[in-house]
Amino acid sequence: MQEPSSNTSASTSRAVRFDSFGGPEALNLREVPAPQAGPGQIRVRVAAAGLNPMDWFMTSDADTATRFGLSLPCGFGTDYAGTVDQVGEGDGDGVSGFAVGDRVFGGALSRAVADHVVIDAAGTIAVGGAAYRTPDGVDDRTAAALAIAGCTAAAALAVVNPGPGDTVLIGGAGGGVGVFAVQLARLAGARVIGTGSASSAAALEALGAEPVAYGDGLVDRVRALAPGGVTAAIDLHGTDTVQAARELGVPDERITTIAAQVDGITPANGANAAPGAIEQIAGLVAAGRLRVPIAATFPVEQIRSAVELQAARHVHGKVVVDL
Structure with missing residues (x-):
């Protein structure tokens, strides 16, 4: 059994939240209690979050949000990349594959634009979140654009x-x-x-x-x-x-x-991509065989502007938010 990390110093965290569903005007950057990794989980200090059309589509109104299992107050964004800063207790399958300091990327449905995100080591993007190792040579902004x-x-x-x-x-x-x-x-x-x-x-x-x-x-x-x-x-x-x-x-x-x-x-x-598909794509990026154009980057304080640009659907490539 893996011992939990002692790196639990962060007591608060910033997170982009919806207090009411709607467009970019409903997004707010809030200070919230820092999430803590439980058994079978890791916590990631997020460095960058990539935006996707699904992010603003599924939070546009209450009925659509309900179809995706979302309720208020709600986070925002799914793609993330960063570094593991806390590891919960292992439980067999658990978290034996991750350690504090590992660079990771993946998805956490409608909660990725935050300083910290907790991921189930055996989860999926839609349920519990998913984490994959970031290959050497792939920066966090690029990794944050990969999953969805x-x-x-x-x-x-x-x-x-x-x-x-x-x-x-x-x-x-x-x-x-x-x-x-x-x-x-x-x-x-x-x-x-x-x-x-x-x-x-x-x-x-x-x-x-x-x-x-x-x-x-x-x-x-x-x-x-x-x-x-x-x-x-x-x-x-x-x-x-x-x-x-x-x-x-x-x-x-x-x-x-x-x-x-x-x-x-x-x-x-x-959600139906073949097992290993995203790891293969990350490997192609690391090898220089697949390019990920980053159309624009924004600090998290400018989340509304980032979403407005992405939602206009006229950018050539990905929009990424830095945390």
């Missing part, structure tokens, strides 16, 4: 299974999930056509995608780029890419979505 977007991209690619000889159409390719999906598809040997705005073209090209403007006329523009046809599609925004893919003759079994339900289409959910 990386797992979601991995799950989407598992549905369509791209490989050499495939041409994959990715809708919303410049967003937080898109930057992973594009690069993972390219690493699998596929050609990638990514939809985005005119301002995102250079960013998409840098990731290895061939950019195409979304909106009316998308099918014709894709046909001009790929006269040989498109063989798979991933819609990261809504349903427009699904509709275009069907018009282009892509079979339903090789189309997936992450933000909409479409009859006949298998949706992708990061």
